[in-house]
Amino acid sequence: MLLVIIMNLISLIAFISKRSKLLQLAANTENTEEKNAFLRSADGQIWKIVLFGIALFIELILLLMITSSPH
Amino acid sequence: MYLLYLIITVLIVAGALIRKSMSRSTLEIIHPAREAKGSAKLLYLRSFKLDGKGWVTTNTDIFEGLNLFPPELDLAKAFIKFDFHLIAVGRPGEKIPEIGFDRKYFNNDVWQQEVIKLISESVLIIYRPDPSDAVLWEFEQVLNAKASDKLMIWANMGYNTDIKLNKVRYNIFKKKAFERLQEELPEFNKFKGWIALDAQGCWKSFSGLGMKQIPAYIKATAGRKI
Numbered sequence: 001m002l003l004v005i006i007m008n009l010i011s012l013i014a015f016i017s018k019r020s021k022l023l024q025l026a027a028n029t030e031n032t033e034e035k036n037a038f039l040r041s042a043d044g045q046i047w048k049i050v051l052f053g054i055a056l057f058i059e060l061i062l063l064l065m066i067t068s069s070p071h
Numbered sequence: 072m073y074l075l076y077l078i079i080t081v082l083i084v085a086g087a088l089i090r091k092s093m094s095r096s097t098l099e100i101i102h103p104a105r106e107a108k109g110s111a112k113l114l115y116l117r118s119f120k121l122d123g124k125g126w127v128t129t130n131t132d133i134f135e136g137l138n139l140f141p142p143e144l145d146l147a148k149a150f151i152k153f154d155f156h157l158i159a160v161g162r163p164g165e166k167i168p169e170i171g172f173d174r175k176y177f178n179n180d181v182w183q184q185e186v187i188k189l190i191s192e193s194v195l196i197i198y199r200p201d202p203s204d205a206v207l208w209e210f211e212q213v214l215n216a217k218a219s220d221k222l223m224i225w226a227n228m229g230y231n232t233d234i235k236l237n238k239v240r241y242n243i244f245k246k247k248a249f250e251r252l253q254e255e256l257p258e259f260n261k262f263k264g265w266i267a268l269d270a271q272g273c274w275k276s277f278s279g280l281g282m283k284q285i286p287a288y289i290k291a292t293a294g295r296k297i
């Protein structure tokens with residue numbers, strides 16, 4: 001369980017860092033076409049971040065339930 | 072079960088790191104020997120932005136720092152089996168990751184002349200396109216030197232599985248090449264990453280496996296296998 005949480009957390013951080021890198025590349029690009037492509041790609045990371053964020057949240061709740069269980 | 076996944080991941084990472092370090096050390100020994108021997112030159116032209124990196128951003132950013140599978144190193148390995156001296160031009164004082172090629176450093180005043188000289192001296196030129204004007208200048212020099220018959224364009228645009236982004240970047244390069252140099256390059260093809268002149272003298276895309284059918288490759292590698 002803990003391993004899954006760690007792996008999801010790493011993935012989540014990876015998607016967030018990829019998004020910020022793409023936004024940075026977009027900011028440094030002068031070509032409008034290329035800039036738009038970077039921004040589109042950065043937007044494409046949002047659903048992955050949301051999905052992994054929800055999964056991580058559910059896992060944390062489950063972990064909390066398991067650890068707080070009297071048995 | 073998850074522990075098993077973790078062990079497999081660790082083994083793959085360790086294996087890739089060992090493989091990379093061994094390839095690098097072998098190439099470091101081979102380059103000076105080939106240079107001293109006067110082996111035929113193979114020139115690699117690319118954007119410094121993509122230097123040492125297969126991909127600028129990847130889906131596996133956690134391992135990006137380790138750069139486990141640098142495709143430029145693999146590219147060098149694919150050509151080192153032939154009697155070539157693999158050369159790439161670098162900026163003096165730079166400290167960037169390994170790319171598998173013997174990097175030659177030139178000052179800002181002379182690098183353009185040196186690149187032109189290397190273009191004419193090389194038997195094979197691998198060109199990695201980029202939308203930047205500096206890289207387009209190198210493509211222009213290859214055409215000016217009438218060396219397009221020894222040119223292989225490696226259309227790896229640096230963004231791994233992000234096909235749309237790679238396509239946009241390639242299309243910008245293609246558009247610029249047509250506007251400035253009147254060269255009609257083929258459409259982006261994610262399965263065919265190599266572009267070269269075919270036997271009829273037209274630009275054509277080739278797959279990685281089909282690379283051996285490229286006339287420039289056949290001509291340059293004939294009788295050079297070690």
